[in-house]
Amino acid sequence: MKKLICAAGRLILRLLFRVEVRGMENYRAAGPRAVIMPNHVSLLDPALAALFIPDEPVFAINSLVARWRWVRPFLALFRTWSVDPTNPFGLKGLIEELKRDQHCVIFPEGRITTTGSQMRAFDGAAMLADKTGAVLLPLRIEGAQLSHASYLRGRFPVRWFPKITLTFLPPRKLEIPPEVKGRRRRAMAQTFLQDLLRDAAWQVRDSGRTLFGALLDARRLYGRRRVIAADIGRKPVTYDGMVRAALALGDLFGGRFNPGERAGLLMPSSVPTAALALGLSRLGHTPAMLNCTVGAQNALACCRAAEIRTVIGSRRFVEAGKLGALVEAMESAGLRFLWLEDEARALGLRAKLTAWFQARFTTPETAGGPDDEAVVLFTSGSEGTPKGVALSHRNIVANRDQLMSSVDFRPSDVVLNAMPMFHVFGFVVGTIMPLLSGMYTFYFPSPLSYRAIPLVAYDINATVLFGTDTFLYGYARSASPYDFYSVRYVFEGAEKLRERTSRMWSEKFGIRVLEGYGTTETSVVSLNTALQCSAGTVGRVLPGLEARLEPVVGLEGVGRLFLRGPNVMMGYLRSERPGVLQPVEDGWYDTGDIVRLDELGFLSIRGRAKRFAKIGGEMVSLTALEEEMERLWPGVRCAMAVVRDERKGERIILVTEKKDASREEMTAHLKAAGYAEVAIPKKLLPVGKLPLLGSGKTDYPALDRLASETAGAAE
Structure with a gap:
């Protein structure tokens, strides 16, 4: 029975x-x-x-x-x-x-x-x-x-x-x-x-899909009429609307490129940018997201590396961002510009009806497969000339799946994405991840609008916010205590979360900022979550990603981090060898970061390998010194520069925005913290403002040049 x-x-x-x-x-x-x-x-x-x-x-x-x-x-x-x-x-x-x-x-x-x-x-x-x-x-x-x-x-x-x-x-x-x-x-x-x-x-997740294929899967799961995106134009877009826009814009611009040619995008974070990137990748024309903040020289190096001959831009964006000089320099170098506003006017009724019919009644074909190139992003250039990073469809979809397996993101979430789409944080995490997961995303064109963004968060009832430490601190200072009343998750990445930022968000809004870690080459690597969180760390490595630490001479208890997994990039594109993809050796990517891994698997970043100075045979962490300066002078930006020294090999200079900074005060603090005399900067250099990149990170090459010029002039 x-x-x-x-x-x-x-x-x-x-x-x-x-x-x-x-x-x-x-x-x-x-x-x-x-x-x-x-x-x-x-x-x-x-x-x-x-x-x-x-x-x-x-x-x-x-x-x-x-x-x-x-x-x-x-x-x-x-x-x-x-x-x-x-x-x-x-x-x-x-x-x-x-x-x-x-x-x-x-x-x-x-x-x-x-x-x-x-x-x-x-x-x-x-x-x-x-x-x-x-x-x-x-x-x-x-x-x-x-x-x-x-x-x-x-x-x-x-x-x-x-x-x-x-x-x-x-x-x-x-x-x-x-x-x-x-x-x-x-x-x-x-x-x-x-x-x-x-x-x-x-x-159990299937990461073997193209971005456009994953978008169609999300539409089937969550419904054609589900509203999933909007921008400052305040025109909500459904899944059907996003698919139509991707088809129409892809077909409109795709015919202007040779087969397999990469397309440069100089566009703001917006619905049309997301749709255009998806539409181009569907046809096999890799969108290369250009960083408008790196200057003309680095922008041209990016275009050389990825063999970009044609750039799609937005006139409104160029005017609002005062990027006329950048565009002029790029055009003078022989780059062709296609303007979204001009080309969109040529989008006739027939093209719109074709896109509508395809989106509604057919399954549009996609060129290539999950292991083909989906997007090219560029490193920040914080340590030299930017490099192109080729990410496949699988790289991006896998990282989205890793995040969804680790965090309780929900289709009912409202994401405020102010991170630029040329940044991996803004493209993979802030754009693709919510788009494939049924979440509503509001795209804001600039993360620097410290007063406007809290008001937008309040207006749209945002529940998820992404940002760097610099941006989050700026939002917290400008916001009313009630502006982030609906926010349940704030994720920070791209730079170290400072104590002052974490404390302000906790005391002013009652929100715990969750720090994560990632690179352009891997998207998100590790993340603190509501389930597993350890203050002072960048969380635990995401599922499906292998981490290996290699010993570093002169340092104990830490190692150089190598990563292997489905989200690790296809390879680099360098300006010295235009268009030649340099693959990752044996699948293991050298992050260049010195980290500590505790017994529960939490990662702590000790600094970049390049952010260690060797003085008198001793390895000195410049990142640790900068953290000590944050404790000594809270709220004041400080950075350590390194210059050559004939006697000891290298010399550390403290560059600070504190006009009345005292070397005696700094020395006393560092000695009390246990630092040896060899690790203490021998010179202070007060400046009006530290050189920064568009992401809010310190521009260390510019900082080192400034320190070297100053040291040379002093000698």
Whole structure:
């Protein structure tokens, strides 16, 4: 009778939800003793696990749930063990079951998700594995969160009978050194468990799609009429509208380029820019996002590196940003300009109708595949001539999937993206990620509008904000305490989060700023999240990304960070070898950053390898010195420059915006902080303003030139 009821249940679920079970080879590889850990997304999950997991595992069930009348009849059909989550001794019986080579099923999150993402994982499953030597076997349930049996109605587009898949992921042994005991062991066990669930969410995602293909998938999931973007023109755009714009603008400009030719874009953060980038990449014309803040010389170097002959620009943007001299220099160098406003006037009714028909009734073809070039971004030039960074479709979609597996971003979120699209933070995180995830994004053209951006956040009820430390500090100083009332997440990257910025956001708005770390070459690498956060670090490395530390001579407890994973770039384009892609050697990208990795996996950036000075045989971190100056003179910008020294090799000069800076005060502070005499700057150079890049970072090549000229003049 029991077998008949179970068979009928499986048949009904397969007919209604087209249930598919994957990864059975992983289930068999787990062996006789395993803790099976499903994620918990709906009321259907216990039935799915009970009916589709082979054999007859023991189910851990909350003792309160076991008392519900409608649950009791089902308990008679399966082997269950009632567990009181408030009683640490409640797992003893399950431990004995596992020791008899049984499979045990336990939902680590303990409750159904209300965010659509991973909830907190309790360490019970890890403790079971730790006490019995059992393996941990993640089971990922996908699709049930879109059913009416989930708790996501109003947040996700739920429907009656979505397709459901159950995927067994590779089993893992609990990897904690035996000498670790007590609270440290429990903390490491919980982190390990949280990572397993996060990695399972990442592993079932399909990153093998083009950007335009992923956009069409998002439209199918969230609905054609879902409003997903707007800019300062205040014209909301739906998924259908974005697809139409991408098709129309891509076809309009695509015919002006040779096959495979890269197109330079000198455009503001806006809906047309996003649509144009997607439309060009669909046709195989890689959009190269030009940085308008690097000056004419570096801009021309970028164009040489990527072999850009034609630039698509916006007249309004050039006029508003006073970029006439830059455009004139580029035209004088032989670059052809196509102006969006002029070309758009030629977009006739026939072209618009064609785009509408394609968007509505067909699946537009995409040139190339997921491993082809999708966009070229350029490094900031903070350490020399900018380099072109070629990112594939897979690089970008994978990084989006990594972020969605780690943070509870929701389709109900409202993203305020003021980061420029020529920056990887603004393009991948602020534009592509929300666009492919059903989130509404408001594009603001300049991150420097410190007074306007808080008002926009208040006006659109923003819930997610991205920015650098410089920009976030500027917003916080200008904003009313209520301007960010609706914001639930503020993510900071591209430069170190300073204590004054973090403190101001906490005290003025009650918001914790979450610091992350990334590079143009990899997009986001690590991130602090609501689930896993450690102050003073840049968070934990995202799933699917391997990190390796190589020792650095003269430094202990840290290493040079190398990365390998699906989000690591295709390669560099350099102005010395125009158009020649220099691939990443063996797939490992050398970040050039010196980092520390603690036992819980949190990264701390100690500085760039190039931001260490070698003085008298000692390695001195310039980044650490700058942090000490921030503690000594809060709110004052300071930076360390390095000049050649005939006797000691290099010499450090403190460049500061503090006019009355005292070397005696600085020396006393650094000595009290434990710095040796050799590490203390021998000279102070007060300036009106430090040289900055468009992203808000310090322009170190310009700083070093300034210091060298000053030192040379003094000698």
